[in-house]
Amino acid sequence: MKTVDNKDMSLKIVTLVENARNGNRLSFHELVSLFQEDIYRLAYFRTFSQMDAEDLTQDVFEQAYRKLATLNEPRRFRALLYSIAVNRCNDLLRKRKYTALLHRRNTEEQDFSTSDKNMNSCYGDRIDKKTFWKQVKLMLGKLSTMEREVFTLRFMDHRNINEIASILGKNESTVKTHLYRALNKIRAHAEFFKEHRELIS
Amino acid sequence: MKYQTTGHLRDEQIIWAVIDKQELSGEARQHLQVCEACNIKVEQFSGDLQDFGREARQAVPPFSGTVKLPAAKPSMGSHYGGWLPFFGAVAMAGLLMFFYFMGMQTVTPIQYTMLQQQENLLEDEALMREISEMVEYPLSDDIYRITGENGAGYDDDFLDFIVPGMQDDSQSELFI
Numbered sequence: 503m504k505t506v507d508n509k510d511m512s513l514k515i516v517t518l519v520e521n522a523r524n525g526n527r528l529s530f531h532e533l534v535s536l537f538q539e540d541i542y543r544l545a546y547f548r549t550f551s552q553m554d555a556e557d558l559t560q561d562v563f564e565q566a567y568r569k570l571a572t573l574n575e576p577r578r579f580r581a582l583l584y585s586i587a588v589n590r591c592n593d594l595l596r597k598r599k600y601t602a603l604l605h606r607r608n609t610e611e612q613d614f615s616t617s618d619k620n621m622n623s624c625y626g627d628r629i630d631k632k633t634f635w636k637q638v639k640l641m642l643g644k645l646s647t648m649e650r651e652v653f654t655l656r657f658m659d660h661r662n663i664n665e666i667a668s669i670l671g672k673n674e675s676t677v678k679t680h681l682y683r684a685l686n687k688i689r690a691h692a693e694f695f696k697e698h699r700e701l702i703s
Numbered sequence: 704m705k706y707q708t709t710g711h712l713r714d715e716q717i718i719w720a721v722i723d724k725q726e727l728s729g730e731a732r733q734h735l736q737v738c739e740a741c742n743i744k745v746e747q748f749s750g751d752l753q754d755f756g757r758e759a760r761q762a763v764p765p766f767s768g769t770v771k772l773p774a775a776k777p778s779m780g781s782h783y784g785g786w787l788p789f790f791g792a793v794a795m796a797g798l799l800m801f802f803y804f805m806g807m808q809t810v811t812p813i814q815y816t817m818l819q820q821q822e823n824l825l826e827d828e829a830l831m832r833e834i835s836e837m838v839e840y841p842l843s844d845d846i847y848r849i850t851g852e853n854g855a856g857y858d859d860d861f862l863d864f865i866v867p868g869m870q871d872d873s874q875s876e877l878f879i
Contacts, residue, residue: 547759559770
């Protein structure tokens with residue numbers, strides 16, 4: 503049933519992409535509404551800032567709109583979108599590193615405060631989320647750039663190995679090797695998962 | 704087929720099982736099918752990762768903005784993409800030619816020193832040639848007499864006439 507749904511979805515995406523390429527803005531708007539949340543989340547998992555993630559989402563769709571004409575296979579639209587998003591996030595993180603060197607601003611504090619501004623949640627929940635993201639940052643910080651990328655795409659963005667290979671422009675074996683290394687390091691954080699399991703239960 | 708196994712799956716095999724079961728050796732795969740303990744380990748690690756992902760997605764603050772599209776229609780990359788690389792290649796070739804020819808006319812410090820040494824040598828040679836010519840063909844006595852060289856014509860009377868002595872000066876003052 504799920505496969506049939508996926509197939510229908512793929513067909514819908516292909517049709518929308520083809521229409522958008524012919525200048526149908528409504529079709530592209532529909533594509534935006536389909537992928538907006540995914541791209542925003544992808545950006546948030548990398549920047550940990552709501553403001554940056556929203557700006558990046560806007561940039562990604564603008565760039566995708568411009569690149570639509572050069573896309574030979576409409577079924578690769580999702581990969582194109584993710585690929586743009588990953589690259590834009592990396593650009594921003596690189597820029598942020600240089601800026602941090604110059605200004606030495608405490609991005610962590612600022613980012614978490616801005617990300618909480620629109621949350622209609624209680625104080626305790628906010629603290630939980632803050633602690634959660636701090637732990638995530640700590641955990642991801644132990645990984646190399648490629649390991650982090652592959653891990654995030656696989657378990658946070660829920661992409662399969664084939665899609666990750668397509669997004670990053672690597673072969674599947676390379677992706678699996680990076681994922682293995684990442685998981686090997688992540689296993690050391692067993693307590694983190696245990697705590698979460700308890701929290702969820 | 705990453706690892707061979709005899710008993711329960713090792714930690715690295717558990718990880719490979721989470722990534723892709725097809726990466727395990729046939730023996731390990733068979734073991735995984737029958738061994739409950741190993742299966743639980745794989746499922747637990749896989750479940751932890753899935754839960755973590757779910758939790759992460761739920762912890763993301765909601766998207767509050769709206770995506771605005773640029774006014775222009777998607778540009779047809781074929782025209783743009785065809786000419787731009789061509790012009791780029793031509794400009795690059797021009798630059799390369801320019802730097803190549805500039806490079807040919809540029810003299811390195813070592814080359815410059817060598818050239819200077821050669822010039823000095825040539826200058827020395829020219830001087831030596833002039834000296835040897837003067838030795839071989841000295842000026843005739845008549846010319847010496849005209850020019851006054853060799854002391855001819857510069858006697859004491861002539862010099863007194865040119866530069867009068869102190870005694871003469873005091874006498875001239877008395878006359879005044």
